[in-house]
Amino acid sequence: xxxEPFRWVEAIANRREYVEDQLAPGSPIVxxxxxxxxxxxxxxxxxQKIFEIYDRIAxxxxxxxxxxxxxRLTAIELASTEGFARSADDVALRRLANYSLSPALKAAFExxxxxxxxxxxxxTELGRGDAPNLFLRLDYDGSIRTNGGSFGKTFEDFGxxxxxxxxxxxxxxxxxxxxxxELSFAEALRLAARTWSIGHLALSAESDAIVxxxxxxxxxxxxxxxxxxVEAAILEKxxxxxxxxxxxxxxxxxxxxx
Amino acid sequence: MNTPAALSGNGPADFPGILRHHGLAPxxxxxxxxxxxxxxxxxxxxTTILAFKFADGVLVAGDRRATAGNVIMYDRADKVLExxxxxxxxxxxxxxxxxxxxxxxxxxxxxxxxxxxxEMSLEGKVRALSKLxxxxxxxxxxxxxxxxxxxxxxxxxxxxxxxxxxxxMGAQFEAAxxxxxxxxxxxxxxxLHHENTYARKPLRKLKASEAVLLALRAxxxxxxxxxxxxxxxxxxxVFPIVKLITSKGIETLPDAKLAKLFKSNLTD
Numbered sequence: 001x002x003x004e005p006f007r008w009v010e011a012i013a014n015r016r017e018y019v020e021d022q023l024a025p026g027s028p029i030v031x032x033x034x035x036x037x038x039x040x041x042x043x044x045x046x047x048q049k050i051f052e053i054y055d056r057i058a059x060x061x062x063x064x065x066x067x068x069x070x071x072r073l074t075a076i077e078l079a080s081t082e083g084f085a086r087s088a089d090d091v092a093l094r095r096l097a098n099y100s101l102s103p104a105l106k107a108a109f110e111x112x113x114x115x116x117x118x119x120x121x122x123x124t125e126l127g128r129g130d131a132p133n134l135f136l137r138l139d140y141d142g143s144i145r146t147n148g149g150s151f152g153k154t155f156e157d158f159g160x161x162x163x164x165x166x167x168x169x170x171x172x173x174x175x176x177x178x179x180x181x182e183l184s185f186a187e188a189l190r191l192a193a194r195t196w197s198i199g200h201l202a203l204s205a206e207s208d209a210i211v212x213x214x215x216x217x218x219x220x221x222x223x224x225x226x227x228x229x230v231e232a233a234i235l236e237k238x239x240x241x242x243x244x245x246x247x248x249x250x251x252x253x254x255x256x257x258x
Numbered sequence: 259m260n261t262p263a264a265l266s267g268n269g270p271a272d273f274p275g276i277l278r279h280h281g282l283a284p285x286x287x288x289x290x291x292x293x294x295x296x297x298x299x300x301x302x303x304x305t306t307i308l309a310f311k312f313a314d315g316v317l318v319a320g321d322r323r324a325t326a327g328n329v330i331m332y333d334r335a336d337k338v339l340e341x342x343x344x345x346x347x348x349x350x351x352x353x354x355x356x357x358x359x360x361x362x363x364x365x366x367x368x369x370x371x372x373x374x375x376x377e378m379s380l381e382g383k384v385r386a387l388s389k390l391x392x393x394x395x396x397x398x399x400x401x402x403x404x405x406x407x408x409x410x411x412x413x414x415x416x417x418x419x420x421x422x423x424x425x426x427m428g429a430q431f432e433a434a435x436x437x438x439x440x441x442x443x444x445x446x447x448x449x450l451h452h453e454n455t456y457a458r459k460p461l462r463k464l465k466a467s468e469a470v471l472l473a474l475r476a477x478x479x480x481x482x483x484x485x486x487x488x489x490x491x492x493x494x495x496v497f498p499i500v501k502l503i504t505s506k507g508i509e510t511l512p513d514a515k516l517a518k519l520f521k522s523n524l525t526d
Contacts, residue, residue: 073264076372
């Protein structure tokens with residue numbers, strides 16, 4: 001198999017199809033910058049999907065729980081040893097993703113006799129001082145997409161992931177229509193919830209339909225809220241200690257959403 | 259740096275283990291002969307740190323002097339270190355080892371919370387420091403790394419303050435009312451015992467401002483007879499580090515406030 005390049009390409013294509021299939025039901029995760037930091041939001045049924053990685057870095061992930069766990073622990077380990085050996089200021093999401101996680105994911109994906117990681121990750125890093133926030137999507141094949149600000153791409157103060165590309169595209173185009181960097185916490189939370197709902201609707205849509213109307217998204221959100229638990233966390237700009245991550249209590253989120 | 263332990267799926271779960279995996283843990287030099295004829299415990303731990311419980315929580319204070327033998331190295335050392343939102347570690351002993359220990363401890367607690375998705379229990383935190391001290395035994399026996407810390411925290415479950423002190427080998431003791439270690443500790447213990455037993459009210463009934471004043475006086479008294487303790491340097495306006503832990507978190511007293519409190523209560 002290895003000696004024949006076409007077979008290899010075919011195997012990779014099959015593998016891609018398989019992984020995409022496995023990820024497809026993954027419920028969306030929304031992260032966006034607001035006045036006081038970054039908000040991460042999702043609805044979940046069974047397990048936690050939003051995690052603290054380091055002082056200014058958070059992670060949202062969909063996929064197989066075993067793979068997510070390994071990647072999450074790897075990210076924490078790398079950030080913690082870097083922060084310990086040098087300084088917390090030297091821990092950088094870009095480096096963590098580009099030099100450590102992406103090569104590991106790519107290697108696992110392309111070594112076709114080993115198992116790939118069934119995972120799609122959304123990392124966010126709170127900007128220091130006036131520096132912009134970083135949102136970074138890391139996929140099972142090691143590919144990286146960030147929120148821009150370079151190579152002619154306009155800077156976007158948000159990042160999303162979901163099981164299907166059309167859900168991601170619809171959430172992104174919906175978020176592009178809103179200026180949210182100056183929103184209050186409650187406003188940002190409502191926008192994140194509505195965006196989540198748009199993404200969730202797109203997961204079950206037949207084709208790449210147009211973005212659903214706001215009212216439809218609100219209805220869908222209300223239905224889903226009744227059956228799932230809300231998960232949200234913030235990276236706070238004005239946190240009292242260097243660790244800026246705070247997971248929000250379910251009550252706190254539901255009260256703000258009501 | 260080695261391949262992340264977590265990627266192999268069977269890596270060590272605690273932070274000191276991770277540090278060893280990456281070759282970042284401090285190791286005592288292997289070929290230095292261990293000198294066992296001289297008891298390391300009799301070494302001076304040149305400094306004074308104290309902690310006692312007052313009405314709202316626990317106060318932790320330390321003088322600012324760092325010495326090497328009879329040389330004063332530094333007069334602005336900070337020996338009271340914040341470990342997390344409700345925990346302080348005060349250190350007496352060899353600064354190089356002690357600060358490193360505080361860093362390992364701080365990272366350990368964060369690492370545990372991030373990986374296990376829960377705050378480490380109070381007992382776990384107390385034991386973590388104990389284990390670090392035990393791991394440090396090699397340095398202690400070589401006479402280069404004695405650390406005698408005090409660990410103070412606010413027990414969120416029981417809503418009460420707690421104070422622990424240690425011996426250089428890692429045995430931990432919970433203090434009922436107060437603890438003091440370092441070269442000036444006999445004087446501090448005498449002052450605190452006297453206040454607690456014979457004064458108008460016991461330590462645990464003191465208001466915050468009264469507690470702070472008592473800490474300043476106790477450290478200044480220790481400095482009176484111990485050259486390795488800084489006390490209150492009136493001329494250079496260097497004050498001890500004083501921090502309070504209450505249910506709300508940690509408060510560091512600014513120098514200006516310490517100066518005002520101390521000055522207004524001196525005997526004429």
